[in-house]
Amino acid sequence: xxxxxxVAVAGNPNVGKTTIFNALTGARQKVGNWPxxxxxxxxGTKKHKDHILxxxxxxxxxSLTAYxxxxxxxxxxxxxxxxxxxxxxxxxxxxxxxxxLTSQLLEMGTNLVLALNMSxxxxxxxxxxxxxxxxxxxxxxxxxxxxNEGRGIxxxxxxxxxxxESNPPLPxxxxxxxxxxxxxxxxxxxxxxxxxxxKNYPSRWMAVKLLEGDENALSKLSSSSIEGKVQNFxxxxxxxxxxxxxxxxxxxxIGTLLPQVCTTCAEDVSxxxxxxxxxxxxxxxxxxxxxxxxxxxxxxxxxxxxFMELIDMxxxxxxxxxxxxxxxxxxxxxxxxxIVAGVGSVLLFVPNIFxxxxxIALLESSGYMARAAFIMDRLMYTMGLQGKSFIPMLTGFGxxxxxxxxxxxxxxxxxxxxxxxxxxxxxxxxxxPVYILLAGTFFSRQAGSVIFGLYVLGILVAIVSAKLFxxxxxxxxxxxxxxxxxxYTRPSLKDSLQHMWNQGYLYLRKVGTIIVGGVVLIWLLxxxxxxxxxxxxxxxxxxxxxxxxxxVAPLGFDWKIAVxxxxxxxxxxxxxxxxxxxxxxxxxxxxxxxxVADPGFTPAIALGLMVFTLLYVPCxxxxxxxxxxxxxxxxxxFQAAYSTAVAWILALVTIGVxxxxx
Amino acid sequence: xxxxxxxxMYPTGQTCRICDVCAGKGLKRRLMExxxxxxxxxxxxxxxxxxxxxxxxxxxxxxxxxxANKIIVxxxxxxxxxxx
Numbered sequence: 001x002x003x004x005x006x007v008a009v010a011g012n013p014n015v016g017k018t019t020i021f022n023a024l025t026g027a028r029q030k031v032g033n034w035p036x037x038x039x040x041x042x043x044g045t046k047k048h049k050d051h052i053l054x055x056x057x058x059x060x061x062x063s064l065t066a067y068x069x070x071x072x073x074x075x076x077x078x079x080x081x082x083x084x085x086x087x088x089x090x091x092x093x094x095x096x097x098x099x100x101l102t103s104q105l106l107e108m109g110t111n112l113v114l115a116l117n118m119s120x121x122x123x124x125x126x127x128x129x130x131x132x133x134x135x136x137x138x139x140x141x142x143x144x145x146x147x148n149e150g151r152g153i154x155x156x157x158x159x160x161x162x163x164x165e166s167n168p169p170l171p172x173x174x175x176x177x178x179x180x181x182x183x184x185x186x187x188x189x190x191x192x193x194x195x196x197x198x199k200n201y202p203s204r205w206m207a208v209k210l211l212e213g214d215e216n217a218l219s220k221l222s223s224s225s226i227e228g229k230v231q232n233f234x235x236x237x238x239x240x241x242x243x244x245x246x247x248x249x250x251x252x253x254i255g256t257l258l259p260q261v262c263t264t265c266a267e268d269v270s271x272x273x274x275x276x277x278x279x280x281x282x283x284x285x286x287x288x289x290x291x292x293x294x295x296x297x298x299x300x301x302x303x304x305x306x307f308m309e310l311i312d313m314x315x316x317x318x319x320x321x322x323x324x325x326x327x328x329x330x331x332x333x334x335x336x337x338x339i340v341a342g343v344g345s346v347l348l349f350v351p352n353i354f355x356x357x358x359x360i361a362l363l364e365s366s367g368y369m370a371r372a373a374f375i376m377d378r379l380m381y382t383m384g385l386q387g388k389s390f391i392p393m394l395t396g397f398g399x400x401x402x403x404x405x406x407x408x409x410x411x412x413x414x415x416x417x418x419x420x421x422x423x424x425x426x427x428x429x430x431x432x433p434v435y436i437l438l439a440g441t442f443f444s445r446q447a448g449s450v451i452f453g454l455y456v457l458g459i460l461v462a463i464v465s466a467k468l469f470x471x472x473x474x475x476x477x478x479x480x481x482x483x484x485x486x487x488y489t490r491p492s493l494k495d496s497l498q499h500m501w502n503q504g505y506l507y508l509r510k511v512g513t514i515i516v517g518g519v520v521l522i523w524l525l526x527x528x529x530x531x532x533x534x535x536x537x538x539x540x541x542x543x544x545x546x547x548x549x550x551x552v553a554p555l556g557f558d559w560k561i562a563v564x565x566x567x568x569x570x571x572x573x574x575x576x577x578x579x580x581x582x583x584x585x586x587x588x589x590x591x592x593x594x595x596v597a598d599p600g601f602t603p604a605i606a607l608g609l610m611v612f613t614l615l616y617v618p619c620x621x622x623x624x625x626x627x628x629x630x631x632x633x634x635x636x637x638f639q640a641a642y643s644t645a646v647a648w649i650l651a652l653v654t655i656g657v658x659x660x661x662x
Numbered sequence: 663x664x665x666x667x668x669x670x671m672y673p674t675g676q677t678c679r680i681c682d683v684c685a686g687k688g689l690k691r692r693l694m695e696x697x698x699x700x701x702x703x704x705x706x707x708x709x710x711x712x713x714x715x716x717x718x719x720x721x722x723x724x725x726x727x728x729x730a731n732k733i734i735v736x737x738x739x740x741x742x743x744x745x746x
Contacts, residue, residue, distance in 0.1 A: 063695040067688070094720050097697035240686075247694045276722075282710050374724035378711035386726055387713065411692075480689070481713070481726030484696065 004052050005164050008077060010105065011089035012098055013060035014486035016117045019147040020089050021057045022498050024157065029502065042502075048157045051164075056083070062097075064104045065209075066216035069408035075216075078108055079201060085163050086110040087156070092122035092129060092144070095262065099254045102138070103174060109202045112140040113159050119144040120151070127262060134261045148492055173204065176249045180242060183211055190233065194226045212246060213239025275488060276371070285375035292363070294452050300355045301436075301448060307351035312589065315344035334523055337534065338581060342519025345580035345591065346511055346573040349433040354504045356429055360398050361499035365491040369394060370483060377481055383463045384470025386481035389419040393462060396426030397455070398503060400622040403428075404629055412479035418469045420629055421639050424618035425462040427455050429507070430572040434613045437576050441592040442606040450607070454614050461615060461646060510571060518567055518574045522581050535582045555608055555651050558600050565612065571619050575609075604658030608651040615647035665737065669704065669714065670730035678704050678735040680718075685732045693733075697721055704735060 009024070011017040022029075025044025042057040058077060059070035066072050078086060088105055090098040095116075105112055116122075116129060131142040141159045145152030176184065187207035192198050197206075201220065209217035210230065218234075221227045279288060319340045326332040363369055369391055377387030388410060396403035403423045410416040427435075435454055439447040470476075525541035532538035537546065537559065544566075545559025552562050560582045568575035583594040595601050617623065617640040627636040672678050680702050683690045694700075697719050705717040712727040725733070 062692075062697075065691070065695070067692060067695075094697070096719065097721070100695060100697075243688070243691050244694070247691045251694065251699055276715065277708060280708055280710050280715060285710060370724070374713060374715065375710065377713040377724065377726050381712075381726060381728075387724065477728070478726075480685075480729035480732060481724070482693070482696065482698075482729045483724045485715070485722040485724055487722070 003050065004054060005085060005160065006081065006083040007053050007055045007085050007087060007160055008058050008081075008083040009055060009087045009089065010058045010074060010078075010101065011060060012062055012091065012101060014484060015060075015089050015091040015098065016147050017057070017060055017089045019492060019495055020087075020115055020117060020145065020153075020156075021055065022495055023147050023150060023153045024053075025055050029498070046157070049161055051161050053157070053160060061101065063101055064108070065212070066214055068411050072216055075108075078105075078110060084111060085113055085160050087113045087115055087160065089115045089117050089145075092116045092119045092127065093125065095129070096251075096254055096258060099257070100250055102140075103250045103253060106138065106140070107174065107202075107205050107208060109205065111163055112138075113156070113163055114138075114140055114142040115145045115147075115152070115156055116142060117145045117147055120146040120149065129262045130260075134257075137257060137260065148489070174250060174253045176208075176246055180211065180246060180249075183237065183242075184208060187211065187230070187233065190226055190229050194224050197221065197224050197226070208246070210234060211237070211239070212243050276485075279368075279371050280374055286379075289372055289375055292368070293455065296356070296359045296363075297452055297455070298448055299359060300352050303355050304349075304351035308348055311344075311348050311350070315340060315348070316590075319344070330527065333527060333534065334520070337526075338519055338523030339516065341580045342522065342574075342577040343511060343516055345437075346433060346515050346577045349436060349573070349576075350504070350508065350511075352432055352436065353429045353507050354500055356432070357398055357503040358496055358500040360395070361496040362491045364499075365489065365495055367486045367488045370485045373483060374485065379463070380466075381478060381481075383467045384478060385418060385466050386415060386478040388481055388483055389415060389466075389478075392419055393423055393426050393459075396423045396428060398429055399506075400424045400426070400428045400618050401625050402503075404622065404625045407629070410479075414474035414476055415479055417630060417635065418466050418474055420626055421469060421635065421642075422462040422465045424622050424626075424639070424643060425458045425465065425615060427458040427614055428572070428622075430619065431613055433573050433576045435610055437579075437591065438595075438606040438610050441595050442603040450610075454610055457611065457650075458614055461650070465642075465646070511573075514571050515574060515577060518570045519577050519581055522563070522567060522574075522578050526581060541582070552648075555612070555648070556600075556602075556605050556655055557609065557612075561605075561609060565616065568613065569617060569620055571621070572613060575613055602659075603662045604655050607658050607662075608655035611654045612647045612651040615650060616644045617647075618643065666734050667736075668731045669716075669725070669733040669735045670712075670727055672706075672735055674709050675706055677706070677738050679738050680704060680733060681736045682734040683732055684734055689732070696723070698723070698733075703738060704733075 009017060009021050021042065021044070025046050029042055029044040044055050046053045046055060056077065058074040061071045061074050064071055064075045066075070077083070086105055088102055090102070102112070102114065114134070116131065119129075122129065129144070131144060134140075135142050141163055143152050143156045143159050145156060147153065175181065184204065184207045187210055188203045191203045191206055206217060218230075221230055278284060319336050322336045322340060323332050326335065372394065373387040373390045376390040380387050380390055389407075391409070392403045392406040395406050400423060403426065404420050407416050407419045407423065410419060435451045436447075439450040443450045522541060525544065526535040526539050528540050532542070536542055541563055542559065545563040548562045548566065549557075549559040552565070557565075560579065563582065564575045564578040567578045579595070580591050583591060623636055623640060626639055627633060630636065666681055668684075669678070680698065680700055682700070683693055699719070702718050706714060707717055707722065708715040714725040714730050716723055716725060
């Protein structure tokens with residue numbers, strides 16, 4: 001029978017962890033959330049030599065303190081799930097820093113396999129790493145890999161399997177010396193008196209963490225018998241002194257280890273800085289960034305168009321087939337007007353969404369994203385945020401939900417709150433169908449520019465809102481900004497495609513569940529009561545629309561738009577889907593001509609509707625994540641109310657100006 | 663005489679050494695974990711509206727102005743910083 005092995009992949013950011021994970025698992029991955037927190041969790045399985053490896057990708061971290069939500073997730077997984085093997089991916093060209101995390105993993109008593117990644121780069125540089133020696137000094141297995149070329153992956157798999165068959169590791173100890181050791185000893189003794197506790201957590205590790213003043217570790221004692229004793233002991237100590245001293249000792253340990261392992265390791269590298277000189281230039285940086293963004297959207301449309309035409313043709317054929325072949329009137333209407341029209345109008349944009357995700361993945365893996373954060377730091381700072389906040393905001397171009405989750409890398413609470421509140425203003429992929437439909441219909445030749453303008457408007461609103469929040473709500477300075485810039489790499493096509501598929505699949509699933517449900521509901525409301533014309537003002541949905549019409553009437557929106565916006569709260573694509581259902585025309589060309597034919601639907605209204613869709617309350621998924629991540633209903637309601645108010649005002653202005661200009 | 667000044671005020675483009683971090687211990691340790699250890703040589707790569715791009719121990723970092731004010735540096739042995 002195949003034996004199951006639980007494997008966790010850990011490592012610093014920017015060491016090629018994702019590439020290793022992809023290479024280990026192949027395409028069979030599952031993306032979900034870590035229990036309790038909404039940090040993306042990737043899992044995959046791999047069969048290797050009669051063993052089934054269940055591989056989990058831990059968040060990239062520099063250490064395993066409880067400094068950010070990421071680190072707590074990685075640490076808790078190792079502590080609570082006790083994986084059989086932990087694979088740490090290291091950057092071979094920067095062993096010193098990477099071994100810091102290694103030292104912490106060893107302290108936790110993990111069964112460790114080191115993947116010395118980017119070994120090709122280290123070798124070209126002339127480094128000669130003695131991995132046998134590294135193995136014997138640390139009591140781990142070590143493999144050289146170059147994941148971008150697929151080198152060393154099989155050896156890594158072998159090594160993981162072998163590791164489970166060898167003896168359990170001896171917990172590794174770093175001598176902290178003198179008074180630190182005395183305190184560790186004393187704490188270990190107290191901890192040892194609670195059997196249950198010392199079975200769950202390695203005593204020495206726990207003692208080290210407690211001494212460092214780790215709140216998260218302390219909270220794990222909360223239900224134990226010795227909590228009081230430990231607290232008493234700790235109250236006499238000044239953690240701050242210990243923290244740095246212990247970090248020093250870990251580096252000292254690495255410092256003695258390194259020269260024995262790597263005799264020719266280059267002290268320093270001088271990479272070519274030409275690219276960075278240009279990209280991060282004071283004057284060129286922002287124009288280059290904007291050009292790239294503009295190019296990204298142009299590309300998204302150019303490549304998607306042929307696919308969209310195919311999908312359009314298919315759904316046109318399907319709708320015709322349904323109406324001509326099904327005799328039962330209501331069923332034909334449900335399938336034709338409801339599901340095919342509604343879902344079709346949303347599925348039409350799948351090519352755009354996939355290409356957008358692909359391009360974002362390319363930008364991320366090439367190393368450009370981090371540069372964008374650097375370029376924007378100054379601007380972000382004047383607006384009350386720091387450069388790092390810009391990365392979640394960029395992710396927001398794909399989808400607000402992972403973007404809000406991505407704020408977890410911000411350590412400062414206020415920075416994080418403000419970033420979460422403004423991220424939904426970044427125009428996500430779900431809003432794109434609305435723009436494509438309306439801009440394509442009413443501004444055919446300038447559609448690309450109109451859409452680009454909407455994205456820029458989203459960024460501006462986010463920035464101005466951040467300034468307001470910083471001034472009135474979360475007063476103070478943004479926390480100091482520091483971020484590692486990964487070296488530029490040729491983006492891996494495979495990884496980018498994998499990323500595109502993972503994200504795109506979530507989108508497809510949404511279409512299959514929430515959006516089908518939404519359009520069926522709209523169809524029901526549009527079809528009943530019996531006797532009323534489908535989707536007319538006399539139908540249920542008409543009555544509902546009339547009821548809320550006064551709220552948006554000052555903008556010039558009629559009840560159909562009102563209904564579309566209400567249902568757009570479920571998922572913003574539904575704004576298009578419900579227009580498709582309400583106009584009873586299905587998707588694409590037919591819907592466009594129906595909109596043009598409607599005298600109430602002027603270009604100014606279309607522009608206003610796009611602005612409103614961009615800015616008003618984010619979809620239910622994003623709202624739920626805001627609740628979860630801020631842990632407060634107050635902020636959730638605040639965000640919803642604030643964004644809707646902003647949307648209303650700016651849409652009014654847009655339509656007012658539009659009526660004069662257009 | 664040694665001149666210890668914040669990185670933000672150090673003449674741009676000149677190599678220097680980290681001698682202290684003027685911040686809470688949490689941040690100090692964080693910098694160490696990220697690889698900016700005491701005594702490391704800082705090689706400035708560029709400066710953009712108050713943000714710095716530096717090379718430390720073979721890794722590039724982006725630093726905001728606030729952070730650059732907290733990192734205290736000194737000239738590398740034998741070199742004299744050229745102000746102005």
